[in-house]
Amino acid sequence: MARTQPVITGIGVVAPTGIGTQAHWQATIAGKSGIGQITRFDPSRYPVKVAGEVPGYQAKGRVPGRLIPQTDHWTHMGLTAAEDALADAAIDPALLPEFEMAVVTASSSGGTEFGQREIERLWASGPQFVGAYQSIAWFYAATTGQISIRHGMRGPCGVLSCEQAGGLDTLGQARRLLAGDIRMVVAGGTDASLCPYGLSAQLSTGRLSERDDPTGAYLPFDEEADGYVPGEGGAILILERADEAARRGARVYGSVAGYAATFDPPPGSPRPPGLRRVIEQALADAETSPAEVDVVFADATGTQAADHAEAAAISAVFGPRAVPVTAPKTLTGRLYGGGAALDVATALLALGDGVIPATVGTSRLADGIELDLVLDRPRVKPLRTALVLARGYGGFNAAVVLRG
Amino acid sequence: MSQKFTLDELRELMQACAGVEDDIDLSADIDDIEFEELGYDSLAVLEVASHVQRKYSVPMPDECVDYMKTPRLAVEYINEQFAKAGV
Numbered sequence: 306m307a308r309t310q311p312v313i314t315g316i317g318v319v320a321p322t323g324i325g326t327q328a329h330w331q332a333t334i335a336g337k338s339g340i341g342q343i344t345r346f347d348p349s350r351y352p353v354k355v356a357g358e359v360p361g362y363q364a365k366g367r368v369p370g371r372l373i374p375q376t377d378h379w380t381h382m383g384l385t386a387a388e389d390a391l392a393d394a395a396i397d398p399a400l401l402p403e404f405e406m407a408v409v410t411a412s413s414s415g416g417t418e419f420g421q422r423e424i425e426r427l428w429a430s431g432p433q434f435v436g437a438y439q440s441i442a443w444f445y446a447a448t449t450g451q452i453s454i455r456h457g458m459r460g461p462c463g464v465l466s467c468e469q470a471g472g473l474d475t476l477g478q479a480r481r482l483l484a485g486d487i488r489m490v491v492a493g494g495t496d497a498s499l500c501p502y503g504l505s506a507q508l509s510t511g512r513l514s515e516r517d518d519p520t521g522a523y524l525p526f527d528e529e530a531d532g533y534v535p536g537e538g539g540a541i542l543i544l545e546r547a548d549e550a551a552r553r554g555a556r557v558y559g560s561v562a563g564y565a566a567t568f569d570p571p572p573g574s575p576r577p578p579g580l581r582r583v584i585e586q587a588l589a590d591a592e593t594s595p596a597e598v599d600v601v602f603a604d605a606t607g608t609q610a611a612d613h614a615e616a617a618a619i620s621a622v623f624g625p626r627a628v629p630v631t632a633p634k635t636l637t638g639r640l641y642g643g644g645a646a647l648d649v650a651t652a653l654l655a656l657g658d659g660v661i662p663a664t665v666g667t668s669r670l671a672d673g674i675e676l677d678l679v680l681d682r683p684r685v686k687p688l689r690t691a692l693v694l695a696r697g698y699g700g701f702n703a704a705v706v707l708r709g
Numbered sequence: 710m711s712q713k714f715t716l717d718e719l720r721e722l723m724q725a726c727a728g729v730e731d732d733i734d735l736s737a738d739i740d741d742i743e744f745e746e747l748g749y750d751s752l753a754v755l756e757v758a759s760h761v762q763r764k765y766s767v768p769m770p771d772e773c774v775d776y777m778k779t780p781r782l783a784v785e786y787i788n789e790q791f792a793k794a795g796v
Contacts, residue, residue: 371728371748433763436726437756 314555315394315543317386321357321637357536357638377416379497383448386541394543398456407460411471411494411642416443417503468697472645477564479544493646495539525605528671533607539643540650558653563591563706581618587704602693605632616674625675633662645695652691656709727753740781
């Protein structure tokens with residue numbers, strides 16, 4: 306086919322399930338949850354008290370000393386994941402032409418923790434107490450920019466702010482760049498907005514679970530579903546042209562066989578939501594029939610309405626209970642800009658090992674949810690093609706077809 | 710006599726508010742090494758200057774970065790600002 310299918314040759318993970326790809330994958334297969342009581346601040350006066358925090362993450366030692374005070378926690382994790390992803394891909398950026406390397410990350414909150422600290426100084430002490438780094442640390446593009454500067458990547462760089470859909474959209478943008486003169490793209494994303502300011506902004510959607518029990522707060526597709534748990538972290542992925550990866554003998558996790566994005570009509574519109582359409586378009590883009598898809602990584606928003614809408618879209622394309630569906634994000638919470646990137650990493654690892662990780666927590670599907678949801682334990686099965694779905698609050702839909 | 714701002718005070722501020730590159734030793738003889746070579750861009754110098762402004766209540770205009778090219782020049786500039794402010 307005419308369209309290039311970029312391959313993914315490097316993965317870096319900083320997630321509630323662990324730091325490092327292997328730690329994340331082992332915890333995911335074991336069903337070990339990273340969701341617990343919020344410790345980054347005292348959540349006792351907030352309606353949401355549990356979240357997926359990255360355990361034991363320290364910027365010191367993983368982020369250059371000069372960059373730590375200049376950048377937000379979310380950028381620290383992005384820099385760490387990018388460094389790991391490049392090492393995983395066995396790429397030394399210093400040896401590649403600087404204008405042929407690009408960085409495209411997703412971010413839906415920017416540096417809220419950093420921003421909150423500076424805004425507190427502004428209110429408490431005055432403008433002269435606001436640090437100079439506020440000017441660069443809290444913008445959505447900060448992680449992309451810092452990765453670009455650190456590794457000398459001067460090709461087209463950008464940031465996508467499409468909430469949870471953004472991680473998949475970075476793969477779409479990477480594919481566009483790789484169809485041109487770009488040889489390698491750092492894609493994916495992280496987010497980290499577990500601070501009072503960040504959490505308050507998230508609460509405004511009304512989609513967060515207010516249950517205090519970490520094991521019962523996020524139960525997508527369950528009859529008890531009550532919203533989702535927020536989390537921090539994400540994954541960075543290295544994409545290359547297939548010919549370039551083959552030329553240098555790179556290990557390949559899989560290819561981006563198809564991608565599509567749609568946008569929902571406004572609330573109250575008679576037109577249907579865009580999720581079914583995005584699945585159909587991504588499959589068409591991949592020249593793949595529904596029967597060829599071995600597993601679907603669901604968006605799994607966790608609210609009754611969104612879960613029913615997603616199940617309906619999947620059933621409409623594949624048929625009721627016709628394809629295994631899973632949501633390992635039940636172990637991490639929703640990571641926004643980092644979430645779909647982490648789903649892609651997990652799906653690639655699943656394709657490699659022939660194991661579908663389970664959806665943990667959900668036990669009884671809500672009436673009308675006609676899904677073959679992989680529950681309780683992983684399912685071993687030869688896997689060649691995975692579909693990853695993501696919806697971003699505000700109407701974003703994205704889908705990626707991965708081929709192992 | 711006007712208050713004397715020292716290189717050690719500058720070192721402390723650089724460490725505290727702008728961080729240190731892993732392979733840089735601020736305690737070494739850094740007087741005449743350009744900030745850029747020490748890993749401090751103009752924003753980092755501005756950050757250090759704004760801390761001086763807050764800590765000692767002396768005005769540090771944005772143009773200060775044009776003069777503060779090395780730690781020695783920064784200390785000189787800051788002491789001039791002290792003298793102008795009558796600190």
